[in-house]
Amino acid sequence: MVDYNMPPNKKASIKLDTNAFLESRSDLNVAFSSADRDTAIFEFTVTQDKKPLLLGESNIKSSIVFIHSKGLKVREPLEITDGMNGKISVKIPDDVLKLPGKVTSQVFVTRKT
Numbered sequence: 704m705v706d707y708n709m710p711p712n713k714k715a716s717i718k719l720d721t722n723a724f725l726e727s728r729s730d731l732n733v734a735f736s737s738a739d740r741d742t743a744i745f746e747f748t749v750t751q752d753k754k755p756l757l758l759g760e761s762n763i764k765s766s767i768v769f770i771h772s773k774g775l776k777v778r779e780p781l782e783i784t785d786g787m788n789g790k791i792s793v794k795i796p797d798d799v800l801k802l803p804g805k806v807t808s809q810v811f812v813t814r815k816t
Contacts, residue, residue, distance in 0.1 A: 707744055707784055707792045714744040719810060721751045728807075735800055743795040747781070748788070749812055755789030756812075765791050765812045772804035781810070 707714070715733045735743040745767070749756045758765075765781040777799055781791040791812075799806055 705744075705782070705792075705794050707746065707782075707794075712742045712744050713739050714746055716746045716748070719747045719749050719812070720753075721749060721756060721812060735795060737801050737803075739795075740797045740800050741794070743800055744792055745795065745808075746784070746790060746792045747810060748790055750789055755787070758783050758786040758789055758791060762815055763812055764815050765810070767793055767808055767810050769796065769799045770807045770809075771799060771802055772806070773802050775799065775802060781812075 713735065715731070717731060717733075749758060756763075760783065763783075765783075767779055767781055769775075769777045769779070771777075775798065777796050779793050779796060781793050784790045784792045
C-alpha cells in the first residue's frame with residue numbers, strides 16, 4: 704500500500720463528478736517528469752450531485768487507464784484513500800513517467816454487482 708500523503712510527493716488533486724451527461728475531454732494542464740518517479744500521484748474526489756460519493760471495497764470498482772503518445776497503454780487500479788469523502792488515488796506507474804511525451808488518462812468508477 705502506498706502512503707499517498709507521505710512527503711515528498713507531487714500530487715494532482717482532481718474533482719470527478721459522476722453523472723449521465725457526456726463531458727468533453729479536458730486538458731488538466733498537469734505536468735509530471737521522469738524525475739517524479741515514486742512521487743507522482745493523482746488524487747480524485749468522486750462526487751455525485753456535488754456531494755462526495757461514499758466509496759467502499761464492497762460497492763465500487765475503480766481503475767485508471769494511461770495512454771501514452773508513444774503507444775504505451777497501462778491500466779492501474781485506484782485505491783480508496785478516504786471512502787467517506789469520496790477520495791481515490793493512484794501512484795502514476797514509472798513506465799508511464801519514464802517516457803517523454805503526452806499522456807491521456809481515463810478514470811472508471813463502476814458499481815459492483
